[in-house]
Every structure is written in structure tokens, then in C-alpha cells.
Amino acid sequence: MDQKALKKLVESISKAVKSFKKSEIECLIRLFHHLVGRTDGKFDNIGLDRNTFRAILYSMFGMTDDMLMNRVFFAFDKDNDNHINVKEWVKGLSVFLRGTFEEKLKFCFEVYYLNGDGYICRDEIFDILKNSLHQQSSEEETDEGIKELVDITLKKMDYDNDGKISFADFERAVREDRLLLEVFGPCLPEAKNCLDFEALAFRNILPSCF
Structure with missing residues (x-):
């Protein structure tokens, strides 16, 4: 070398x-x-x-x-x-x-928004949760059940009620509850x-x- x-x-x-x-x-x-x-x-x-x-x-x-x-x-x-x-x-x-906590916060958010627009939208939350539940459970989770989880997630994290999670929403939610950092699946070792x-x-x- x-x-x-x-x-x-x-x-x-x-x-x-x-x-x-x-x-x-x-x-x-x-x-x-x-x-x-x-x-x-x-x-x-x-x-x-x-x-x-x-x-x-x-x-x-x-x-x-x-x-x-x-x-x-x-x-x-x-x-x-x-x-x-x-x-x-x-x-x-x-x-x-x-x-740092701030670096990991930004990294996780970047992992979770799939289409590059800087927001985690309802469809993305649905896809991530469906993927995660499919891997963790042998029982078939109905789409309706996952939609309910999406609604719960948005209710908890969508502070400005625009139907999607911005970085500001994500940061506020995670600062209030650190367990939400990897809410959509483990992306940090x-x-x-x-x-x-x-x-x-x-x-x-x-x-x-x-």
C-alpha cells in the first residue's frame, strides 16, 4: 500500500x-x-x-x-x-x-425516509412496519392491523398534523422518548x-x- x-x-x-x-x-x-x-x-x-x-x-x-x-x-x-x-x-x-445522539438521530431519520424527500410519509411507515412484522411474526398480520399501527405512530410523532413525519417531528418525539430512535426497525448496531x-x-x- x-x-x-x-x-x-x-x-x-x-x-x-x-x-x-x-x-x-x-x-x-x-x-x-x-x-x-x-x-x-x-x-x-x-x-x-x-x-x-x-x-x-x-x-x-x-x-x-x-x-x-x-x-x-x-x-x-x-x-x-x-x-x-x-x-x-x-x-x-x-x-x-x-x-453523538444528534448524529444517530439524523442517521436513523435518513434511513427511514425512503423516497428522499426529507419526510417519513404514511406509505413509508406502512412498508417499514409491514416488513418488520413479517420478519418477526409467524402469524400473518393483516394490512388493517398495520394501518392501525401507522395511525398510532403518526398520532404520537406527527406534531404538526400534516400526515407525515418531518425531521423536527422525529427529533422532538425521540428527545421525549429515546426508545423511539429506532422505532421503525434496528438500523444501528x-x-x-x-x-x-x-x-x-x-x-x-x-x-x-x-
């Missing part, structure tokens, strides 16, 4: 990501290179595709919900090019592993998974599963 290019990249990322030390950023870059499968030491035009990233979420962070894993991918992929580049990788992990990942990544132990 080109040490000069690596050092330059670490310096660049460290200006935007304050929650990791430079040595930790370097470890995450090395892990990224291993996961991408590049051996030429170059950092340009490489990235994790959706399937590879989903495999990471599953094996390293214990995520299993297909729909939410796809949404997490899009939340990491800030430039919407269907690949997570090394800077997006480190920035996303900074929220996953050491994000559990603390144990974060600790296990850090132990692996920052000791520079490359996983054998990739």
Missing part, C-alpha cells in the same frame, strides 16, 4: 471525522482495502457495492433485515453512486461506532457488536470471512 497516499488520505479524512484518532482511521482504511479486495494500493475509484456492504452489516454488526440493510447502505452512500468509497466508509462508521468490530479493526486483524 502506498504509504504516502495513505498518509495523505488519513490527514484528509481526519479533518472531517473527529471521533477517530489518525491511527484508527488508518486501520479502517486498511480494513476497507481488504474488504474491497484491492491489492494495488490505490484509493481512487474503488468502493464497496451493496452486496458486499450488506454482508459486512450481517457478519460484523449482526443485522438481518434486508430492507433496513439496503437503507443503511444508501445512508452511507452520500454521493449516490451505488458504491461506498473509503471516505463514506469512515464517516459512516464514525456514526455507527461513536456517533448493538454496543457489543461495535466493541467487537473495534477490537478487530483497530488491532488491524483482517477478517477471514472476506
